[in-house]
Structures are given as C-alpha cells and as structure tokens.
Amino acid sequence: MPKQLEVRDVETHAPTLVGANTAVQTDDLHAWFDQLHALRGITLNVPERQVTAIIGPSGCGKSTFLRCLNRMHELVPSARVSGTVRVHDQDIYAPGIDPVLVRRRVGMVFQKPNPFPTMNIYDNVAAGVRLAGERDRRRLDDVVERSLRAAALWEEVKDRLRKPGTSLSGGQQQRLCIARALAVSPEVLLMDEPASALDPAATLRIEELARDLAKEITIVIVTHNMQQAARVSDVTGFFLGGQLVEFGPTNGLFTRPTDKRTEDYITGRFG
Amino acid sequence: MGSPQGGRLVRDTARTGDQWFRLLLAAMAAAVPFVIGTMVVALIAAAWPAILRFGARFLITTTWDPVASQFGVLSFVYGTVVSSALALLIAVPLGLGVSIFLSELVPGWLRTPISFLVELLAAIPSVVIGLWGIFVLVPWVRTTAEPALQASLGFLPLFRGPPLGLGLLTAGLILSVMVVPFVVAVSTAVMRAVPTAQREAAQALGATRWETTRTAVLPYARSGILGAIFLALARALGETMAVTMVIGNVAQIRVSLFAPAYTIPAVIANEFAEATGDLYVAALVYAGLVLLVVTVAMNALARLLVNRVVQGPSFIAE
Ligand SMILES: Nc1ncnc2c1ncn2[C@@H]1O[C@H](COP(=O)(O)OP(=O)(O)OP(=O)(O)O)[C@@H](O)[C@H]1O
Numbered sequence A: 001m002p003k004q005l006e007v008r009d010v011e012t013h014a015p016t017l018v019g020a021n022t023a024v025q026t027d028d029l030h031a032w033f034d035q036l037h038a039l040r041g042i043t044l045n046v047p048e049r050q051v052t053a054i055i056g057p058s059g060c061g062k063s064t065f066l067r068c069l070n071r072m073h074e075l076v077p078s079a080r081v082s083g084t085v086r087v088h089d090q091d092i093y094a095p096g097i098d099p100v101l102v103r104r105r106v107g108m109v110f111q112k113p114n115p116f117p118t119m120n121i122y123d124n125v126a127a128g129v130r131l132a133g134e135r136d137r138r139r140l141d142d143v144v145e146r147s148l149r150a151a152a153l154w155e156e157v158k159d160r161l162r163k164p165g166t167s168l169s170g171g172q173q174q175r176l177c178i179a180r181a182l183a184v185s186p187e188v189l190l191m192d193e194p195a196s197a198l199d200p201a202a203t204l205r206i207e208e209l210a211r212d213l214a215k216e217i218t219i220v221i222v223t224h225n226m227q228q229a230a231r232v233s234d235v236t237g238f239f240l241g242g243q244l245v246e247f248g249p250t251n252g253l254f255t256r257p258t259d260k261r262t263e264d265y266i267t268g269r270f271g
Numbered sequence B: 001m002g003s004p005q006g007g008r009l010v011r012d013t014a015r016t017g018d019q020w021f022r023l024l025l026a027a028m029a030a031a032v033p034f035v036i037g038t039m040v041v042a043l044i045a046a047a048w049p050a051i052l053r054f055g056a057r058f059l060i061t062t063t064w065d066p067v068a069s070q071f072g073v074l075s076f077v078y079g080t081v082v083s084s085a086l087a088l089l090i091a092v093p094l095g096l097g098v099s100i101f102l103s104e105l106v107p108g109w110l111r112t113p114i115s116f117l118v119e120l121l122a123a124i125p126s127v128v129i130g131l132w133g134i135f136v137l138v139p140w141v142r143t144t145a146e147p148a149l150q151a152s153l154g155f156l157p158l159f160r161g162p163p164l165g166l167g168l169l170t171a172g173l174i175l176s177v178m179v180v181p182f183v184v185a186v187s188t189a190v191m192r193a194v195p196t197a198q199r200e201a202a203q204a205l206g207a208t209r210w211e212t213t214r215t216a217v218l219p220y221a222r223s224g225i226l227g228a229i230f231l232a233l234a235r236a237l238g239e240t241m242a243v244t245m246v247i248g249n250v251a252q253i254r255v256s257l258f259a260p261a262y263t264i265p266a267v268i269a270n271e272f273a274e275a276t277g278d279l280y281v282a283a284l285v286y287a288g289l290v291l292l293v294v295t296v297a298m299n300a301l302a303r304l305l306v307n308r309v310v311q312g313p314s315f316i317a318e
C-alpha cells in the first residue's frame, strides 16, 4: 500500500523541515476521562507553518490530543490533563492562563460542519470577531471577506452573504467553519477529520486549503485516511493506544517506518 | 421458510391479527379527537342562546348584569389577559434563568434534584397555592410590595391607587409561581437538546460560558423556548382556583394593577352554580368557549414550536 502512495518530493521538502521553528510543543502530555487514561505521555514538536497529520486507529486518542492543544479537553466533565503544552513558547496550562484566550490563538475545525444554524453566512464568519468585541462594521466586512477568501469560499458566497449558513453544501459548510475559525486570526488551526463527512471532491478542496493555509499558519490535522495524510502533511505522528509510536517527516514515515507497529498500520494490517 | 426458488412476497391471511391490532389502535387514537369534537359541539349548543343574542358584541362589551340579562365578557378577558401577561413577565425571565443554570452551568449530579424540586411546584394543587396566596402573598403585597411600587413607580398610572392586596398584581404573581415550572421544564429540555457540536463551535472561537449560551445555545433553542412561553401562557390563561382566591373578583377594567379584577375561568367557577335562566348559563358557556379557543390556539402553537427544535435545525430559514 505505501508503495502506491504518491511520494512527494523529498528533496524540496526535507530542508524546510529541518529549518522549521516549533509552533506547539507538548511534553509528557497525559489526559484522562475520569478513570480512562486516554493519552499516555505524548511528547512532540509541531513545526510552525507546516501541516502536521495525526493518524492512528479509532480510539487511540487523536481527538483527545487535539483537544488538549486548545484546552477544549477540560470542557468534558471529569476530564483531566497533566504535562505541558507550549504554544509559541507559552505554557497554555500555566496558572493564570485564560483558556478562552488560548482558544482564540489555537482555532479548531470539527469533524462535522457545525455552522450556527440561526446565523447567516456573514454572521457565522463574524461570530468569533464579534465575541472578541469588534463592532465596527467596516472592519467586520473586511475580516469576513478576508476569511472567506482564505477559506476559498468567497467567490461562491459573495452574492449571498445574508443567506443562512446551513443553506450551503456540506463541503461549503466546512469551508465556512474554516473561515469562521480563521476570522479570529489563530496562530494554529486544529482540524479533527475535517473531511470525513464530505465527498471526494469536497475532500480534495479541504486538503488543498489546508496546504494553502500552512503558508501562513500552523495546521494540525487528524485523519483516518492515510492517503490524505500523505497528500496533505509535512510531518506525521502515529498514535496507538494513547501513545505516540512514531513521529517524523511524512515521506519517511510512510515509506520507511521505523516501528513495526507503524508499518503494520500503514500497510493496513490492522486498524 | 421460503422455498429455494424464492419466497413468496405476497402476504396471505395469516396476518389478520396484525390488522385487528391496527384497527384497535386506530379506534383508540380516533377517540381523543372525537371527545374533543363532541365537547366543542356541546359547548356551542349550550352557548347558542347567548351567541344568537349577543353575537360578536359579547366580546367587546363590559356589562355583566344577570338581572338585566346583559352580558359582555370584555372585563373578564381583560383580567385574564393582563394577569397572564404579568405572570409571563415574571415567570419567563426567571424560568429561563433557571433553565440556563440547569442546562449549562450546574454539574450533572445537582441537575436532577433541582429540576425535581422545580417540577414539584407544578404538582401542588392550585387551591393550596391559593391558600398560600391569601395568607402570605396578599398581606405581603398589601403592606410591602404595593406601597414600595407606589413610592418608586407611582408616576405610572399602573402603580396608583389604594394598596388592597387583592387584585391583578397579586394574581399575576401567583400565576407566575404556577407557570415557572412549565417554563423551566420545557426550556431546559430544549436547551439540553442543543447538540454539543454547537456549543463547541462557540467555545472553539473563544466564547466564555455565557457567550456560548448566548451565541450557540439560546438561538438554536429559540423556537422551543417560545413554545415553552406559549405553554405557560395557555396554562396561565386557564388557571382558575388560585386566581379567583386572590384577584378580588370584580368585573371591571382599571389601569392600575392594584385594582381588583376578574377572569373568565373565575367567573365561570363562581357563578355557574347559581346561574338562573337559560341566557345566563349560555353566556357563561359562551365565555368558556372564548377561553377554549384562545388556550387551544396557544397550546397548538407551543407544540409546533417545541417540536421544531427537537427535530433539528433545518427549519431555521431566514
Ligand atoms: N467524552 C468522553 N468521555 C469519556 N471517554 C471518552 C470521551 N471521548 C473519548 N473518550 C475515550 O477516550 C479514548 C480516546 O478517544 P479519542 O476520541 O481521542 O479517539 P480518536 O483517536 O479521536 O478516535 P476516532 O478516530 O474514532 O475519532 C477512547 O477510548 C474514547 O472512548
């Protein structure tokens, strides 16, 4: 299977990896749901302005990991976290840190598109900026257009910004959610299987978008689909049973996995 | 079961039990609208002399004079509507606050006992609430609430006049106590039905708890909340016992909320037993018919709105 994957250009890619700064750094990150130990000591560095893919079988803790990076995990009652997460060298679990502000710097896109159904397209995109206190009409217009352009949705919706967000197709709704997340200018965007509810064409658009966005911001994307991870990411982490088995440049991980379990997973022997 | 050549797809008579069962259920289901239908017909028949005599004038005149056989229901409509509106004015913000607390803030283990207590309030017989009204609420309103309102808001005609204790204000207060459980029960249910994905969408944008409630939960649940309000309204409009014990039972229209008033259910309950003469009885039934139409309409609207939320958001168009 990995041999069928389109292997991206290793020569042009590898050097950027070496030079990359770290956007998010986790150190011995553990997470629990009540008694369930869902993450068991994850230590990894997410490179800045690249796409990092997280792969692994269902239930291995991918979503939990992602949700620890913007402090969404703790919203689940009885959920617990230990270890450190640094976003651009700032410990987001340090005392005195406001999780609400963390979430503005580390945005999130979910598996199923979840636009606000009572809001039109414009208000959906503007929601986060308005929460942050922006009221100026001109600046809001500006942010909405910029975010929709960045999410590659502007051309499709510019004439119907007052239509409900739910009137869009699934793929468009997901790009709307991406625009909504981008509107608050996050440094990092977390995407939890953002294309798993979409058809292949819409999936490709989201993947292209993720690549484009990585020119400006850091992307961490969870995916079930290894072809997708190979197409979209610069770095890949393989999770298994709440642990990080292997982490490295995507090409290397898919063509020459160092761990037997990674090889088994990417060749489809389990999961 | 089926032969290897392929089972039969046409059903024979072996399933008649199924059909009988279906018939039975259909009959049971038809019984409910039938009872309601005959009730309406019977009411119209009983009210017929008054309908013939007064027609639509019944709705817009205030004279209620059994001796002169002149009947107009307007002052009762006024008392019913104003006391119910007052009740909503108090019960809706209060009930919504409790619902938000129960659905968004309270830890799970506390939610059940609290909502149990609130819903218990709905189980108290209204005559008992009326007794509490007479012995606790009325004196408090007379000696404390009304003087205070007059002192602070007395420039409004709404809060002028002698503090009697028995009147529209007290009726509104007691009704609000009675309808709060309905507001709480229904709006908590619709808020809890808002998908987690909606809350997370707001939280991921950096919304605080209250902002999440405001941007994600309340808009999504809005038509269900509206339904809860209509349900409470229908309930307040029809409430009889507790209201008649504290409203003063005077058929009049006064601007002041301190003034005694009268409601449709109250006048029916108080006068029906002594009503002499066909026209008098017919007028009371006619009044009941007016009340029925209003409350049924409110209830139907309420169900419609609540169902829409429970079934999901696709209905919410611009
Ligand atoms: N809200 C929750 N409450 C309790 N346990 C949970 C909760 N969410 C996830 N878990 C458990 O935590 C573990 C990790 O779940 P997580 O959602 O992170 O897996 P995942 O890798 O994202 O899986 P999938 O690919 O199916 O999305 C699983 O065992 C799961 O059952």
Ligand SMILES: [Mg+2]
Pocket: A062, A063, A064, A192
């Ligand atoms: Mg997941």
